[in-house]
Amino acid sequence: MTVGFIGTGNMANAIVRGMVGSGGFPAGDVVVFDRNASKRDLLGSDLGVRVVASAEELVEASDVVVVSVKPQGIPALLTGLADQIADRRRVVVSIAAGTPLERLESFLTTDAAPGAQTAVVRVMPNVNAMIGAGMSAVTGNEAATAEDVATVLDVFRAVGEVVEIPESQFSTYTAIAGSSPAFTYLFIDALSRAAVAGGMPKAQATQIAAQAVLGSAKMVRESDKSPWDLIDTVCSPGGTTVAGLLALEDRGFLSTVAHGVGATIARDKEMNAGG
Ligand SMILES: NC(=O)C1=CN([C@@H]2O[C@H](COP(=O)(O)OP(=O)(O)OC[C@H]3O[C@@H](n4cnc5c(N)ncnc54)[C@H](O)[C@@H]3O)[C@@H](O)[C@H]2O)C=CC1
Ligand SMILES: O=C(O)[C@@H]1CCC=N1
Structure with missing residues (x-):
C-alpha cells in the first residue's frame, strides 16, 4: 500500500520522518x-521516499492520499483533484484543523461521484509524530469502509498512539x-526560564525540566493513581512543593x-463554521 502526502511542511x-524512521514503513x-520543490526534495534526499512533481502524479501513485496543506489551501486543491480521485477510487485523508468531513466531501463531489462517495478519513495528529511519540485521532465518513479506517489507523500507529473518536469530539x-x-x-x-532567573544555564535547565515533564507523563500513564492523587505524593507537609502549588493557584494556573x-x-x- 502506497501512502502519498500533498504538502510536506x-x-x-513529522509524520513521514516518523513513519520511515520507525522502520514501520x-x-x-x-x-x-x-x-x-526544495521542501519536497529534502524529504527525498534525507529519507529516500519517492518525490513527484505534481499533485496529479501523486494521486496516480498513491492508494491513500494525505492532504497536509493549511486548511485555507484545501478547497482549491481538492476541487482540482476530485475527478481523478473519484476515478481512481483513492482514500483521502485530511489532517486539517477546523475542516469537517462534510466540507471535505463537498470539495470531492463530482459528476462521476455525486454525493459523498469518496472515502474520506479525518485525522488529527500531533507534531511529536516526528519521534514516534505522536497521538492521533481518526474518524471516517460513511463511504470509508472499516478496512479504509483500519489502513489509516495503521499509518498513524507507525508514528505513535491512535484513537478512533466521533467527529463531534x-x-x-x-x-x-x-x-x-x-x-x-x-x-x-517557563520552568527552564525560571531556573535561568535562579542562575542555572538555559541548556541545562531545559534538559532537566524536559526530563521532569517526560517522567511525570510516564508516571501518569503507568501509575494506578490519578494525577490529583500523584500531586499529594509530591507535597510534603510544610514543604517546598505545596508552597509552589499554592502560588501557582494564586495566579489561577488550572x-x-x-x-x-x-x-x-x-x-x-x-x-469548522467557515471562519
Ligand atoms: N503543525 C502542527 O503541529 C499540526 C498541523 N496540523 C494540520 O496540518 C496541516 C499542515 O500544517 P503545517 O504542516 O503546520 O503547515 P505548513 O505550512 O508547515 O505546511 C504546509 C505545506 O503545504 C505546502 N502546500 C500548500 N499548498 C499546496 C498545494 N496546493 N500543493 C502542494 N503543496 C502545497 C506548502 O508549501 C507547505 O510546505 C494543517 O491543515 C494543520 O491544520 C494538524 C495537527 C498538528
Ligand atoms: O495550530 C493549528 O491550527 C494546527 C492544528 C493543531 C496544531 N496545529
Whole structure:
C-alpha cells in the first residue's frame, strides 16, 4: 500500500520522518509532493521516499492520499483533484484543523461521484509524530469502509498512539492533543526560564525540566493513581512543593490552562463554521 502526502511542511515532515524512521514503513511505499520543490526534495534526499512533481502524479501513485496543506489551501486543491480521485477510487485523508468531513466531501463531489462517495478519513495528529511519540485521532465518513479506517489507523500507529473518536469530539481533541504540544513546550520553557532567573544555564535547565515533564507523563500513564492523587505524593507537609502549588493557584494556573484549551476549541469551531 502506497501512502502519498500533498504538502510536506511541519506536520507531514513529522509524520513521514516518523513513519520511515520507525522502520514501520518502507521508504519506497511513501510518495511526497509539495509545491515548494526544495521542501519536497529534502524529504527525498534525507529519507529516500519517492518525490513527484505534481499533485496529479501523486494521486496516480498513491492508494491513500494525505492532504497536509493549511486548511485555507484545501478547497482549491481538492476541487482540482476530485475527478481523478473519484476515478481512481483513492482514500483521502485530511489532517486539517477546523475542516469537517462534510466540507471535505463537498470539495470531492463530482459528476462521476455525486454525493459523498469518496472515502474520506479525518485525522488529527500531533507534531511529536516526528519521534514516534505522536497521538492521533481518526474518524471516517460513511463511504470509508472499516478496512479504509483500519489502513489509516495503521499509518498513524507507525508514528505513535491512535484513537478512533466521533467527529463531534474533534475540536476538544485538537486542543488537548493537536495543539497541546505547543502548550507543553511553553510549560517546559517557563520552568527552564525560571531556573535561568535562579542562575542555572538555559541548556541545562531545559534538559532537566524536559526530563521532569517526560517522567511525570510516564508516571501518569503507568501509575494506578490519578494525577490529583500523584500531586499529594509530591507535597510534603510544610514543604517546598505545596508552597509552589499554592502560588501557582494564586495566579489561577488550572483555570488559565482551561481558558487556553477553551480558546483553542472555540477557534476550531469557528474554523469548522467557515471562519
Ligand atoms: N503543525 C502542527 O503541529 C499540526 C498541523 N496540523 C494540520 O496540518 C496541516 C499542515 O500544517 P503545517 O504542516 O503546520 O503547515 P505548513 O505550512 O508547515 O505546511 C504546509 C505545506 O503545504 C505546502 N502546500 C500548500 N499548498 C499546496 C498545494 N496546493 N500543493 C502542494 N503543496 C502545497 C506548502 O508549501 C507547505 O510546505 C494543517 O491543515 C494543520 O491544520 C494538524 C495537527 C498538528
Ligand atoms: O495550530 C493549528 O491550527 C494546527 C492544528 C493543531 C496544531 N496545529
